[in-house]
Amino acid sequence: MRQFYELLVANFKMTVRNRQALFWLFLFPVMMMGLFGIAFAGGQPEPKLGLVDLDRSQMSQAVRKGFDQAQVLDIKTYRALGPARADLKSGDLDGVVVLRDGLADTVGQALSAGSTNRARSAKIDLYFDPSNTFVSDVARGVVAGVLDEIDRAAGGAPKLLELESHSVRQRNFRYIDFLVPGIIAMTLMNSAMFGLAGTIVNYRERGILRRLKVTPQPLPVFLSAQIANQLLFSILRAVLLVAVARAFFDVSVVGSYLVLFVVIIIGSLCFVTIAFTVASVSKNREISDSISNLITMPMMFLGGVFFPVESAPAWIQPVISALPLKYLADATRNVMIRGEGLEAIGLELTVLVAVTVVFFIASVLMWRWE
Amino acid sequence: MIGSHGPRPGPSPLEAKHNALGSKTICYNHGLNPRNERFGSTNIIEVKGLVKQYGDLRAVDDISFGVADGEIFGILGPNGAGKTTTLEMIEGLREPTDGEITIKGIPVWPDPGLTKELIGVQLQATALFDYLTVREMLSLFGTFYSIFLSNEEVESLLGAVDLMEKERAVVRELSGGQQQRLSIALALVNDPQVIFLDEPTTGLDPQARRRLWDVIREISAKGKTIVLTTHYMEEAEVLCKRVAIMDRGGIIAIDTPKKLIEGLAAETKITFQSSKEFELAEFGAAMGGLEIRPVDDGYVFYAQNVQESVLSLFDSAKRHDIDVENLSVAGANLEDVFLHYTGKGLRD
Numbered sequence: 001m002r003q004f005y006e007l008l009v010a011n012f013k014m015t016v017r018n019r020q021a022l023f024w025l026f027l028f029p030v031m032m033m034g035l036f037g038i039a040f041a042g043g044q045p046e047p048k049l050g051l052v053d054l055d056r057s058q059m060s061q062a063v064r065k066g067f068d069q070a071q072v073l074d075i076k077t078y079r080a081l082g083p084a085r086a087d088l089k090s091g092d093l094d095g096v097v098v099l100r101d102g103l104a105d106t107v108g109q110a111l112s113a114g115s116t117n118r119a120r121s122a123k124i125d126l127y128f129d130p131s132n133t134f135v136s137d138v139a140r141g142v143v144a145g146v147l148d149e150i151d152r153a154a155g156g157a158p159k160l161l162e163l164e165s166h167s168v169r170q171r172n173f174r175y176i177d178f179l180v181p182g183i184i185a186m187t188l189m190n191s192a193m194f195g196l197a198g199t200i201v202n203y204r205e206r207g208i209l210r211r212l213k214v215t216p217q218p219l220p221v222f223l224s225a226q227i228a229n230q231l232l233f234s235i236l237r238a239v240l241l242v243a244v245a246r247a248f249f250d251v252s253v254v255g256s257y258l259v260l261f262v263v264i265i266i267g268s269l270c271f272v273t274i275a276f277t278v279a280s281v282s283k284n285r286e287i288s289d290s291i292s293n294l295i296t297m298p299m300m301f302l303g304g305v306f307f308p309v310e311s312a313p314a315w316i317q318p319v320i321s322a323l324p325l326k327y328l329a330d331a332t333r334n335v336m337i338r339g340e341g342l343e344a345i346g347l348e349l350t351v352l353v354a355v356t357v358v359f360f361i362a363s364v365l366m367w368r369w370e
Numbered sequence: 371m372i373g374s375h376g377p378r379p380g381p382s383p384l385e386a387k388h389n390a391l392g393s394k395t396i397c398y399n400h401g402l403n404p405r406n407e408r409f410g411s412t413n414i415i416e417v418k419g420l421v422k423q424y425g426d427l428r429a430v431d432d433i434s435f436g437v438a439d440g441e442i443f444g445i446l447g448p449n450g451a452g453k454t455t456t457l458e459m460i461e462g463l464r465e466p467t468d469g470e471i472t473i474k475g476i477p478v479w480p481d482p483g484l485t486k487e488l489i490g491v492q493l494q495a496t497a498l499f500d501y502l503t504v505r506e507m508l509s510l511f512g513t514f515y516s517i518f519l520s521n522e523e524v525e526s527l528l529g530a531v532d533l534m535e536k537e538r539a540v541v542r543e544l545s546g547g548q549q550q551r552l553s554i555a556l557a558l559v560n561d562p563q564v565i566f567l568d569e570p571t572t573g574l575d576p577q578a579r580r581r582l583w584d585v586i587r588e589i590s591a592k593g594k595t596i597v598l599t600t601h602y603m604e605e606a607e608v609l610c611k612r613v614a615i616m617d618r619g620g621i622i623a624i625d626t627p628k629k630l631i632e633g634l635a636a637e638t639k640i641t642f643q644s645s646k647e648f649e650l651a652e653f654g655a656a657m658g659g660l661e662i663r664p665v666d667d668g669y670v671f672y673a674q675n676v677q678e679s680v681l682s683l684f685d686s687a688k689r690h691d692i693d694v695e696n697l698s699v700a701g702a703n704l705e706d707v708f709l710h711y712t713g714k715g716l717r718d
Binding site: 002003006007010013014017018206207208210211212213214215216217 | 461462463482483486487489491493494495496497498499500501502506509510511513514515516518540556560
């Protein structure tokens with residue numbers, strides 16, 4: 001145990017004294033988060049609206065068509081109010097438009113009653129969070145516009161459709177909220193794939209592993225200390241990223257820190273085993289870096305670090321669902337910004353553990369001293 | 371696998387080895403030499419019939435030797451002779467294809483773990499952690515042997531390799547010679563009985579090399595057995611009590627440097643240059659059967675009677691109408707021993 005401790009201390013010192021390593025470990029992720037956070041701070045995506053058609057009549061179809069034609073809106077249709085409200089609350093939607101049951105009847109009566117009966121105009125409900133000013137303004141404006149359009153098309157001077165607003169408290173996600181967990185997940189991958197794999201290959205190239213082999217020091221103790229050092233710095237970096245995000249971008253961790261800790265450890269271990277496998281198949285540092293690039297590049301852009309994977313085209317979705325980073329990013333995000341517990345991210349953690357086991361076995365089988 | 375030889379016809383494997391070597395080895399340790407006899411009884415390392423095969427290549431071809439307790443034993447040879455492979459099989463890094471190795475009577479193979487505590491190793495690559503200080507390196511390597519070094523112990527190790535003033539320096543700031551000395555200090559942390567140094571002075575400037583020689587001598591003076599490889603013949607001559615000369619995987623001679631040189635039966639080396647081509651064999655015959663060899667910058671032959679040989683050289687040259695320039699007469703060294711047995715230079 002003391003040997004392990006001494007090795008860990010030595011590894012810690014080596015990491016701290018290596019300025020280049022420190023840059024990649026800490027400064028680079030913070031810079032990346034800062035740059036992306038600032039660059040995309042204003043650029044909100046178009047509002048996403050849920051449309052609940054409870055009437056299911058020809059009339060309500062016409063209204064839905066009107067919304068479909070308004071191209072500034074991203075519309076998702078629901079058949080019941082419940083799921084739509086849930087998505088609104090969780091922040092997946094920016095507003096929900098409800099076409100009440102009986103809409104067609106009300107409109108029909110209003111039309112037959114003629115222009116004198118103004119009180120009979122049909123109510124359209126809009127649920128949104130007024131604190132989310134940008135989205136709610138756009139959503140309200142667009143919905144009102146669409147309804148006016150429908151009114152005009154009906155050729156009536158009387159107002160057939162009237163908007164009734166309901167405010168709902170929802171969690172507002174900004175891009176930075178989305179980004180921070182993604183960056184944390186990405187750094188767990190990159191520091192293992194470049195830092196750890198490179199170090200092991202370097203140790204092999206320089207004969208340090210062989211030097212170790214002529215001492216009684218067991219290899220597993222030596223490597224465990226490397227891994228422990230890796231985990232330690234993963235945690236430190238996550239703490240730093242969260243602290244900077246909190247101080248400069250007002251991002252807070254909604255979920256439990258303990259669950260986040262578990263996710264970071266499991267995610268880190270997953271990429272540690274992949275890194276060991278890469279180190280085992282690589283003859284030298286150039287090769288290990290190339291393989292690491294080949295592995296990390298697609299994951300960085302398809303793993304849901306910088307943008308939601310749902311917005312990627314359907315044909316590439318199977319590829320995305322094969323990327324370990326996607327599961328790590330999802331798990332981190334669900335804990336950090338949705339406040340989910342362990343059971344809610346069970347699938348993601350299971351996938352990560354499975355990948356870890358597979359690559360652990362692979363790296364043990366392929367291990368090379370020289 | 372090792373040690374489970376099938377039945378062999380004829381003499382025992384060991385006898386066969388002696389015979390085979392006897393035919394091409396001078397002064398091999400047959401027990402004839404009283405000094406070697408004394409060493410022979412307390413050999414700390416015994417190597418018998420060692421073979422390492424890589425595919426078609428026989429990197430080490432059936433070698434046997436013993437290293438006496440407390441001596442500095444050198445393995446001299448050109449690059450690719452099999453020196454490092456031999457050393458690494460004794461250190462427990464490379465499993466032999468055949469043969470037996472014991473250190474203090476304990477077989478190294480199949481479980482090198484048994485002898486690890488007895489040995490200290492310095493590999494050809496210095497194998498140090500760039501970002502640790504000299505002191506931290508020593509402490510860390512101590513823990514590999516479950517030894518937790520005190521300050522005094524660290525200082526004494528640094529003293530042994532002449533690195534006291536660098537205790538707090540980071541490894542990457544050390545010079546090549548200092549790194550090499552640290553690497554030797556690391557080989558000493560477990561107070562081993564045998565220390566293996568693989569080409570300890572390769573790549574060092576002459577001054578750093580001499581400094582390292584002093585360090586090696588001092589370690590030897592403390593009673594440690596040292597086995598080193600080198601391709602510098604003067605290093606073997608200056609440091610080693612006994613030298614094994616290796617070429618193409620085999621040991622071609624093994625003895626004290628002095629005896630090896632004496633064994634040439636010609637202690638003087640005569641070199642000269644000539645602007646004219648001539649038939650070597652014919653010329654040598656004219657000089658009374660001397661063997662003249664071409665070397666990089668002229669011709670060389672060995673003689674016991676310098677005066678007679680030089681006069682004979684000029685006499686024959688005159689008769690063959692050959693000019694003789696840059697004549698030099700020098701004492702033979704291990705380089706000449708190597709040339710004698712292999713017909714080529716150490717650094718060819």
